[in-house]
Amino acid sequence: MENLSFILAPLFSSKLLIVLFLGTLFGLVLGVLPGLGPTTGGALILPFTMTLDPISAIVLLTAIYCAGTYGGAITAILINTPGTPAAAATCLDGYPLAQKGEAGRALGMATVSSVVGGLISVLVLIFFAPLLAQLAYEFGQPEYFALAIFGLTMLASIGEGSPIKNLIAGAFGILISTVGKDFMTSIDRFTFGINELTEGIGFIPVVVGLFAISEMLTQSTLLNQVFNRVALKAVKLPTKDDYKKTWKTILRSSGIGSFIGVLPAEGGTVASLIGYSEAKRWSKKPEDFGKGAIEGIAGAEAANNAATGGAMVPTLALGIPGSATTAVILTGLIIHGVRPGPDLFREQPEFLYGIFGSMLIANILFFIFGFFGAKLFARITLVPNKLLWPMIFAISVCGTYSLSQSLTDVWIMLLFGVIGFFMRRYGFSVVPVIIGLILGELVEGTLRQSLVIFEGKWFMFFQRPIALTFFILSLIALSFPLIKKKKR
Amino acid sequence: MSNVRNKKRVSISLPFFFRDSTIVPFIIILISIILLYITFTFDIVPPILNRGIQPATFPKALLILIISLTLIIFFLSIKNPWKKEKKLPIEFYITLGCFLLFLFVSKFVDFFLGISLLSSIVSYSWGEKRLIFILFVSILFPMLVFIFFETILGLRFPSGIITDLYYS
Numbered sequence: 342m343e344n345l346s347f348i349l350a351p352l353f354s355s356k357l358l359i360v361l362f363l364g365t366l367f368g369l370v371l372g373v374l375p376g377l378g379p380t381t382g383g384a385l386i387l388p389f390t391m392t393l394d395p396i397s398a399i400v401l402l403t404a405i406y407c408a409g410t411y412g413g414a415i416t417a418i419l420i421n422t423p424g425t426p427a428a429a430a431t432c433l434d435g436y437p438l439a440q441k442g443e444a445g446r447a448l449g450m451a452t453v454s455s456v457v458g459g460l461i462s463v464l465v466l467i468f469f470a471p472l473l474a475q476l477a478y479e480f481g482q483p484e485y486f487a488l489a490i491f492g493l494t495m496l497a498s499i500g501e502g503s504p505i506k507n508l509i510a511g512a513f514g515i516l517i518s519t520v521g522k523d524f525m526t527s528i529d530r531f532t533f534g535i536n537e538l539t540e541g542i543g544f545i546p547v548v549v550g551l552f553a554i555s556e557m558l559t560q561s562t563l564l565n566q567v568f569n570r571v572a573l574k575a576v577k578l579p580t581k582d583d584y585k586k587t588w589k590t591i592l593r594s595s596g597i598g599s600f601i602g603v604l605p606a607e608g609g610t611v612a613s614l615i616g617y618s619e620a621k622r623w624s625k626k627p628e629d630f631g632k633g634a635i636e637g638i639a640g641a642e643a644a645n646n647a648a649t650g651g652a653m654v655p656t657l658a659l660g661i662p663g664s665a666t667t668a669v670i671l672t673g674l675i676i677h678g679v680r681p682g683p684d685l686f687r688e689q690p691e692f693l694y695g696i697f698g699s700m701l702i703a704n705i706l707f708f709i710f711g712f713f714g715a716k717l718f719a720r721i722t723l724v725p726n727k728l729l730w731p732m733i734f735a736i737s738v739c740g741t742y743s744l745s746q747s748l749t750d751v752w753i754m755l756l757f758g759v760i761g762f763f764m765r766r767y768g769f770s771v772v773p774v775i776i777g778l779i780l781g782e783l784v785e786g787t788l789r790q791s792l793v794i795f796e797g798k799w800f801m802f803f804q805r806p807i808a809l810t811f812f813i814l815s816l817i818a819l820s821f822p823l824i825k826k827k828k829r
Numbered sequence: 830m831s832n833v834r835n836k837k838r839v840s841i842s843l844p845f846f847f848r849d850s851t852i853v854p855f856i857i858i859l860i861s862i863i864l865l866y867i868t869f870t871f872d873i874v875p876p877i878l879n880r881g882i883q884p885a886t887f888p889k890a891l892l893i894l895i896i897s898l899t900l901i902i903f904f905l906s907i908k909n910p911w912k913k914e915k916k917l918p919i920e921f922y923i924t925l926g927c928f929l930l931f932l933f934v935s936k937f938v939d940f941f942l943g944i945s946l947l948s949s950i951v952s953y954s955w956g957e958k959r960l961i962f963i964l965f966v967s968i969l970f971p972m973l974v975f976i977f978f979e980t981i982l983g984l985r986f987p988s989g990i991i992t993d994l995y996y997s
Binding site for chain 2: 388389391392503505506508509512513515516519523525526528529530531557558561562564725726727728730731732734735736738739740742743746748751752755758759766767768785788789792
C-alpha cells in the first residue's frame with residue numbers, strides 16, 4: 342500500500358509532472374529524428390540534469406527513453422526510415438500500409454500497441470525488480486563477476502550482428518574502462534603521460550562520440566538519400582476489427598519484449614524483430630506481412646516498448662544495464678549519487694517507486710502526444726541534415742565540455758566519433774562498447790576481489806553455485822549462435 | 830541472390846591485402862599488439878600490495894582476447910569475404926577535416942570560433958547555400974547554446990579571442 346502511494350506520488354508533484362511533460366516531448370522529437378534517439382538524446386541531456394534533483398533527473402531520462410522508443414515509429418511509418426533502430430521492424434508493414442493511404446490507421450495501431458507494451462513492461466518492472474533485488478542479496482563478488490560475464494556474453498550472442506564482432510566490441514569497452522589510475526593500486530594504465538587521463542575516460546564523451554558524432558559522419562555519406570514522405574491527415578484509433586485481429590499479438594509481443602528487455606541485449610531492437618517474426622508465425626495470413634499487415638505493426642511496436650520496462654529491471658536491481666539507453670540512465674543515477682542495487686530498494690523505496698510511477702505516466706503522455714501531435718512531430722523530419730547536424734555538433738561539444746570543463750573530453754568525444762563510424766561501417770555494433778565500458782570496473786573489481794577471497798585459486802569460482810550457474814548460462818549464450826546457424 | 834554473388838566476386842577479385850576483411854583485422858591486431866607491448870611497461874606492484882592480480886594482467890588478458898577473436902573473424906572471412914563497402918564521398922572527408930580544424934582552432938584560437946567554423950563549413954559542404962541559414966547554424970545557434978550553458982549550468986568556456994570579449 343505504501344509502495345502504491347510512492348508510485349502515485351509523481352501525479353501530485355507539479356515539478357515532476359513538468360519534467361515528465363518536457364521529457365516526453367523531447368523524447369518524441371529525438372525518436373522522430375533518424376540517427377538520434379533516446380540513447381544519444383539521454384547522453385546529450387545528462388549535463389543538464391545536474392541542475393535537477395536526483396528523482397527529477399532520472400524521471401526526465403526515463404521519460405525520454407519511453408517516448409523516444411515510440412517516436413521512432415512515426416518516421417518508420419511515414420518515411421520508411423526508422424527513427425530509432427528499435428523501429429526497424431515497424432517499417433516492414435507500417436510504410437506499405439501508409440502507402441495504401443492508411444497512414445493514420447498505421448500510426449494509431451503503433452501508438453496503442455506501444456502504450457500497451459510500455460504499460461505491461463512497467464508492471465513487470467514493478468513486480469520483478471524487487472524480487473531480483475532480493476535475490477541479489479545472496480550475491481558476493483564472485484557472483485557479480487559471473488553475472489557481468491553472463492551479461493556480456495548475452496549481449497554478444499543475441500545482440501545485433503556478428504557475435505564475435507560483438508564480443509570484440511565488448512572487450513574493447515572493458516579495455517577503455519582500464520584507462521587511468523588502477524583503482525586498487527593507483528598505478529597509471531594507458532595514460533600516455535596525459536594528466537587528464539589519470540581520472541579515466543568518461544562515459545559521456547564516449548557515448549556522445551559513438552552515437553552522435555559517428556552518426557554525423559554517417560549522415561555525411563548519405564546526403565543524396567531521398568525520403569518518400571507519405572501524407573498524414575490524422576491519427577486514427579484502431580477499429581474494433583483491428584483490435585480483434587491484434588490483441589493476442591500485442592499481449593504476446595509485450596511478454597516477449599519485457600523478457601528480452603531484462604536480458605542485456607540491445608533491448609528494443611532485438612525485441613521488435615522477435616515480436617514481429619512471432620506475430621507473423623502466429624498469423625492466419627502470414628502472406629500479408631510486408632504488404633501492410635496491421636499485426637506486423639502491433640507485434641513490433643508492442644515488443645520494442647515493452648523492452649523499456651524490462652531493461653530497467655537489471656539496471657535498478659543489479660546495476661547492470663539492459664540496453665545502451667539504460668546504460669545512460671545508470672550513469673545518470675551514479676552521477677547523482679544513487680547506487681543501484683538491492684540496497685536501493687531497502688533504503689530509498691520512494692525514489693524507485695517514483696520512477697516506476699513516472700514511467701507509467703510517461704507512457705500515457707506519449708499516447709496523448711502521439712495521438713494528437715504525430716502530424717506535427719512528423720514535420721520535424723523536414724529539418725534538413727545540413728542544418729540539423731551542425732546544431733547537434735554544437736550541443737554535443739558544449740555538453741561534453743560542461744561535465745569536467747576539459748577540452749580533452751571533447752577530443753575524446755571526436756576520437757570515439759571516428760572510431761564509432763568505422764566500427765559501424767565494418768559491422769561492429771557500438772552498443773557492446775558502451776555496456777563494456779559501464780561494466781568494466783565491475784568486471785575487473787569483482788574478479789580481483791574474488792581472487793583475493795580465493796587466495797588466487799581460480800577454480801574456486803566453480804565451487805559457488807550461483808556463479809557456476811551464470812558461467813554455464815554464459816557458455817550456453819555463446820553456443821547459441823552456433824546452434825542457430827546449424828538449425829538454419 | 831545474384832547481386833550478393835556479384836558483390837562477393839568483386840571483393841574476391843581485389844588483391845588479398847586490400848580487402849576490408851584483411852585490412853580491418855590487421856589494424857585491430859596491430860593496435861592491440863602495440864597496446865599489449867605498453868602493458869609490459871606498467872609498474873609492477875610488490876606482492877604485499879598486490880591484490881589478486883597485477884594491474885597489467887587484466888588489460889593483457891583483454892588484449893589477448895581481442896587479438897584471438899580478431900584472428901577468428903579474419904580466418905572466417907577467408908571463406909566468406911565481407912561485402913565491399915562503398916567509397917566514401919568527399920563530404921565525409923570534409924567533415925573529418927573540419928573535426929581536425931575544430932581541434933586546432935578551439936585549442937589555440939577560440940572555442941566558439943571553432944564551433945562556428947565547423948558548423949558553417951559542414952553546412953555549406955553538405956549543400957546549404959543560403960547565407961541566412963548558414964549564419965543561423967554557425968553564429969546564432971552556437972551563441973544560444975553558449976548562453977544557455979553559461980546561465981543554466983554556470984559553465985565557463987575556455988579562454989579565447991571571442992569568448993574573452995564576451996566575458997569582458
